[in-house]
Amino acid sequence: MTPAARLAAAMELLDEIQASPKPADQISSLYFKSRRYIGSKDRRAVAETVWRVLRTKARIDWWLEALDFPADARARVLVDMVFQGVKPEPELFQGAHSASPPNQEERRLLDTLRGKSPFHHAMPAWVKGEFPQWLEPRLTALWGERLAQEVGAMRDEAPLDLRVNTLKATRDDALIALKKERITATPTEISPLGLRLANRVALVQVQAWRDGLIEVQDEGSQLVALLADAQPGMAVVDYCAGAGGKTLALAAAMQNKGRLVACDVAEWRVDKAQARLRRAGVHNVTRRVIEGESDKWIKRSAASFDRVLVDAPCTGTGTWRRNPDGKWQLTEQTVLELVGRQQVILASAARLTKPGGRLIYATCSILPEENEEQIERFLSTHPEFTVVPVPGLWGELVGTPCPVSGPYLRLSPYGHGTDGFFAAVLERALAAVPE
Numbered sequence: 001m002t003p004a005a006r007l008a009a010a011m012e013l014l015d016e017i018q019a020s021p022k023p024a025d026q027i028s029s030l031y032f033k034s035r036r037y038i039g040s041k042d043r044r045a046v047a048e049t050v051w052r053v054l055r056t057k058a059r060i061d062w063w064l065e066a067l068d069f070p071a072d073a074r075a076r077v078l079v080d081m082v083f084q085g086v087k088p089e090p091e092l093f094q095g096a097h098s099a100s101p102p103n104q105e106e107r108r109l110l111d112t113l114r115g116k117s118p119f120h121h122a123m124p125a126w127v128k129g130e131f132p133q134w135l136e137p138r139l140t141a142l143w144g145e146r147l148a149q150e151v152g153a154m155r156d157e158a159p160l161d162l163r164v165n166t167l168k169a170t171r172d173d174a175l176i177a178l179k180k181e182r183i184t185a186t187p188t189e190i191s192p193l194g195l196r197l198a199n200r201v202a203l204v205q206v207q208a209w210r211d212g213l214i215e216v217q218d219e220g221s222q223l224v225a226l227l228a229d230a231q232p233g234m235a236v237v238d239y240c241a242g243a244g245g246k247t248l249a250l251a252a253a254m255q256n257k258g259r260l261v262a263c264d265v266a267e268w269r270v271d272k273a274q275a276r277l278r279r280a281g282v283h284n285v286t287r288r289v290i291e292g293e294s295d296k297w298i299k300r301s302a303a304s305f306d307r308v309l310v311d312a313p314c315t316g317t318g319t320w321r322r323n324p325d326g327k328w329q330l331t332e333q334t335v336l337e338l339v340g341r342q343q344v345i346l347a348s349a350a351r352l353t354k355p356g357g358r359l360i361y362a363t364c365s366i367l368p369e370e371n372e373e374q375i376e377r378f379l380s381t382h383p384e385f386t387v388v389p390v391p392g393l394w395g396e397l398v399g400t401p402c403p404v405s406g407p408y409l410r411l412s413p414y415g416h417g418t419d420g421f422f423a424a425v426l427e428r429a430l431a432a433v434p435e
């Protein structure tokens with residue numbers, strides 16, 4: 001592809017992303033799947049432009065509005081181009097599959113912006129920080145003076161983290177295997193099982209991944225799984241298992257011994273877990289599609305699990321580094337709906353916990369209403385559960401210096417270099433609690 005064709009493709013893909021309510025990565029993979037002639041280098045270059053525009057959309061739109069210019073995909077890519085210091089030379093708009101050359105208005109826009117910093121002192125915090133305006137009061141209440149740094153870190157691209165599959169390798173084994181394939185990785189600081197890659201790689205081509213020595217998992221997610229303290233021989237349920245990211249980690253902690261049930265309402269997600277489990281050499285997992293809270297299996301299995309992990313559906317506000325488009329689709333109404341669903345899911349899953357067993361609630365959200373407030377509400381209606389403070393568990397279960405001092409695990413890209421995560425560990429009383 002010529003640079004001109006790449007530019008045109010970026011405009012086209014961005015346009016498709018903006019026209020669809022589906023996540024950007026889904027639209028992007030459909031786009032490239034239906035254009036097999038686009039090679040991997042070109043794909044990477046086009047995606048890089050599109051993702052950069054999504055990451056800096058508020059800033060770009062602020063400039064477009066200030067200059068009285070309609071904000072569409074083409075204008076956004078042109079503004080990004082000028083902020084990248086690329087001159088709109090005629091070759092960039094010539095030849096097969098190129099976009100049309102900038103018209104007079106567009107030329108004026110590009111001339112005005114040339115050499116300017118993308119940041120302007122008059123930009124409000126939500127524009128500089130690239131988050132929806134309606135979230136500003138909540139994020140300010142959450143982070144106060146740290147707001148700019150916290151949201152700044154959420155704008156950056158996330159690193160690629162791997163979890164070492166202890167069923168097949170130690171962290172040192174995995175490091176050596178990766179080195180043999182000329183892949184540079186460094187041990188993560190908080191998770192004892194994590195490796196962070198210096199550069200993005202296509203893992204399907206990596207033998208260590210194909211052999212199941214490593215799996216993609218954010219460091220924060222690894223820590224949540226470790227806090228669940230799933231042990232060999234236990235009965236464990238991963239209640240919102242999805243495609244099995246945490247199931248795999250739980251199975252490794254259990255050394256393949258005991259019973260691990262991975263359930264979810266979405267059959268297609270549970271199906272996706274199968275190949276991952278096989279690759280990882282996991283054989284103590286039963287996958288189960290449930291109908292929802294009224295599923296008969298839940299009733300039948302009441303009070304029969306030592307560990308119940310609820311990795312609840314959430315706003316994903318902790319994963320903005322990976323899904324920069326998600327934040328622009330989030331509404332207050334969605335938050336409200338999710339909080340309601342989480343409440344119902346948590347109460348339903350709690351029934352599965354044995355007396356003396358533990359219920360672990362986690363989200364990849366940073367919002368207190370999905371996290372601390374959710375737990376407080378649950379505890380007020382479930383007196384048989386109490387909080388087990390994370391710092392007291394950390395030494396034995398994780399072993400690195402504990403990153404939090406409060407009762408819950410709360411991680412953020414700025415504070416910990418992980419995705420934003422929350423986890424609470426609750427324990428069910430051995431005997432019934434009097435009313």
Ligand SMILES: C[S@@+](CC[C@H](N)C(=O)[O-])C[C@H]1O[C@@H](n2cnc3c(N)ncnc32)[C@H](O)[C@@H]1O
Binds near residue numbers: 241247266292
């Ligand atoms: C955050 S994702 C889980 C990610 C997964 N645990 C992992 O580590 O890869 C939340 C999951 O909850 C599932 N879910 C949504 N509503 C549910 C319900 N009522 N009961 C069980 N699972 C549900 C979704 O299908 C989704 O897979």
